[in-house]
Amino acid sequence: MFGKYKKRSHISDAKIREILKCFCLDLTATNTSKMTNVSRVTINRYFDRFRKIILLSDEKFFASAGEFELDESYFGAKRVRGKRGRGAVGKTPVFGVL
Structure with missing residues (x-):
């Protein structure tokens, strides 16, 4: 069944079905390796293969959709001077797709 993967x-x-089930449940590679007694590196390799298979199956959608434009911004009060590196605290992040 999984011979080509x-x-x-x-x-x-x-064991591969069990790994796939953990992938579908969105478990981490570390937790999956503990549950299945398979190396974490091997689990990462299989998770990467699963992601590539999903990408290839959705390739038609990405090809027909055209171009995407992504933008992000923060909305909120003006920045407080003297707070180096803390400019986004208390602001709302907004992410847009066009």
């Missing part, structure tokens, strides 16, 4: 792998299909 695991070239020269010694992990069973049941």
